[in-house]
Amino acid sequence: MSVKPPADLEVALRGGYYFGEIERLIADLQPLFAVTDPVAVEVDLSGLVFIGPTATALLLATANRLAAIGCSVFIAPPRNRLTRNYLLRSDFVRLFTATDPPEPFGRLTPAGFRPCLRFDGDAECIAVARELSDAVIERARTDIAARGAIKTAMHELAENVMYHADSLDGGYAAVAYSRRRREIEIGIVDLGIGIRASLNKNPDYAVADDVAAVEKAMIPTVTSTPERNSGYGLTFTKLLLLLNGGSMRIRSGHGAATLGPAVDYSAKEHPFPGTLVHMRARTDRPLDATSAWDELAKAIKNVVSNANTDAS
Amino acid sequence: MLLSLAHEAGPFLTGRSEAQRLRESVLGIVQRDGEAVVDLEGVEVISPSFADEFFAKMPEELLDSKQVRFEHLTDEFSLIVHTVVAQRRPA
Numbered sequence: 001m002s003v004k005p006p007a008d009l010e011v012a013l014r015g016g017y018y019f020g021e022i023e024r025l026i027a028d029l030q031p032l033f034a035v036t037d038p039v040a041v042e043v044d045l046s047g048l049v050f051i052g053p054t055a056t057a058l059l060l061a062t063a064n065r066l067a068a069i070g071c072s073v074f075i076a077p078p079r080n081r082l083t084r085n086y087l088l089r090s091d092f093v094r095l096f097t098a099t100d101p102p103e104p105f106g107r108l109t110p111a112g113f114r115p116c117l118r119f120d121g122d123a124e125c126i127a128v129a130r131e132l133s134d135a136v137i138e139r140a141r142t143d144i145a146a147r148g149a150i151k152t153a154m155h156e157l158a159e160n161v162m163y164h165a166d167s168l169d170g171g172y173a174a175v176a177y178s179r180r181r182r183e184i185e186i187g188i189v190d191l192g193i194g195i196r197a198s199l200n201k202n203p204d205y206a207v208a209d210d211v212a213a214v215e216k217a218m219i220p221t222v223t224s225t226p227e228r229n230s231g232y233g234l235t236f237t238k239l240l241l242l243l244n245g246g247s248m249r250i251r252s253g254h255g256a257a258t259l260g261p262a263v264d265y266s267a268k269e270h271p272f273p274g275t276l277v278h279m280r281a282r283t284d285r286p287l288d289a290t291s292a293w294d295e296l297a298k299a300i301k302n303v304v305s306n307a308n309t310d311a312s
Numbered sequence: 313m314l315l316s317l318a319h320e321a322g323p324f325l326t327g328r329s330e331a332q333r334l335r336e337s338v339l340g341i342v343q344r345d346g347e348a349v350v351d352l353e354g355v356e357v358i359s360p361s362f363a364d365e366f367f368a369k370m371p372e373e374l375l376d377s378k379q380v381r382f383e384h385l386t387d388e389f390s391l392i393v394h395t396v397v398a399q400r401r402p403a
Contacts, residue, residue, distance in 0.1 A: 003395040006364035010327060042361050046324035076326040076359050 004074040007042035009035065013059075016050030019178060019185050022278055025055050026251065027270045032062050038070030045087075048078040053174035054187025054278045056090050057116055061172045061274070063096050064118075065191045068168050090174065091115035112139035112177025112184055112283075120170025125162050128173050129155040132186055135175040139184055140244075141286040149240055149289030156233025157188050157277055165192030165275060182284045183246065191274035195252040210253030215265045217250070218257060220300045235299060237279065239292040246281040313345045314383075318354030325358045331365030338370070342379050353384040358392055368396040 011032055017025045032041065043063065051059070066073050075096070078084045087093070088105035095118055114135045119128040132154040137147050161171035171190040178185065192198075196213035199205040205222055207213045216222055220235040238248050238259050247260030251272040258264045281287065315338055321330055341348040374380040385393065 004360045007361040044326040
């Protein structure tokens with residue numbers, strides 16, 4: 001057994017990072033995001049009583065990024081048995097340490113849940129999209145069109161990470177169902193270059209700040225790699241969720257988009273180093289793919305029409 | 313007098329500030345009673361920083377004279393303690 005050195009940096013996460021409480025976690029992880037040199041880090045989760053899937057994916061991405069830059073990372077597990085078990089069956093230990101967890105835990109695998117998934121490469125991208133969409137379909141109210149739409153949406157979002165993030169270790173995704181809230185939460189996280197840097201690779205879409213970048217990313221057809229993908233992924237997913245009564249939140253740099261029920265683009269105090277897409281779909285309402293495709297077609301028509309007007 | 317770390321701080325021992333508080337408690341006991349026995353029964357996790365702050369910063373003379381002793385120090389925890397102590401007090 002090797003002993004980790006005493007930490008140069010200690011961060012404690014306490015309480016609950018409930019479904020949707022991502023902003024507080026981003027704030028609490030700032031000291032870890034700022035690390036650029038190999039140092040000894042301690043992340044104290046002993047006081048953690050709840051963590052949702054997106055927060056889990058974010059924590060895992062952060063821990064692995066620190067390890068990738070040469071940090072020694074010690075993570076004190078949660079004292080709360082249920083929270084510890086959730087992290088274990090989310091494969092947190094396996095994905096962080098590449099070893100089997102030291103204690104037994106219950107797999108359970110209820111419908112709508114998948115362990116945290118890391119993806120880096122085309123095959124893994126396809127696999128994670130399939131896992132996420134299967135988990136959603138297991139719980140959401142869907143017809144055949146909606147099932148196809150969900151698969152398309154998840155694939156588009158995973159491909160965004162592969163083609164735009166320039167992340168050291170790909171992306172992380174997680175999904176879980178809340179019976180009490182009657183919703184499914186899906187999180188896709190990468191600690192790559194962020195939306196602004198990605199868009200700025202294409203002079204046609206260069207933006208000055210992170211808020212403008214997040215706003216621009218929600219315009220259909222906008223993509224830094226038009227030869228490779230359509231630029232519809234985020235817009236279509238947003239439409240699908242909003243029509244369902246769900247919501248979507250995107251963080252990248254200081255930029256934040258909150259989509260549903262109201263739409264808001266704003267600058268947040270604490271920067272997020274990469275891109276995080278956090279989605280909530282209601283399981284007590286249908287996912288209406290037909291209307292989502294119609295709305296997307298209208299949105300594209302508007303974009304093209306505006307572009308033609310600007311050109312003339 | 314016996315000081316149970318798990319009773320004082322729970323089974324997961326993390327954080328320098330908590331370690332400093334407990335170390336000062338031990339020193340207070342030694343000052344009052346002449347000796348202190350630190351019981352690690354029930355402790356499940358010791359973070360390296362806690363170990364450094366609590367064990368490695370414990371005055372060497374108190375450990376050598378056995379005025380501060382440890383009970384239920386498992387092999388795993390012994391390794392952590394020896395490692396952090398060696399880092400602060402290289403031979």
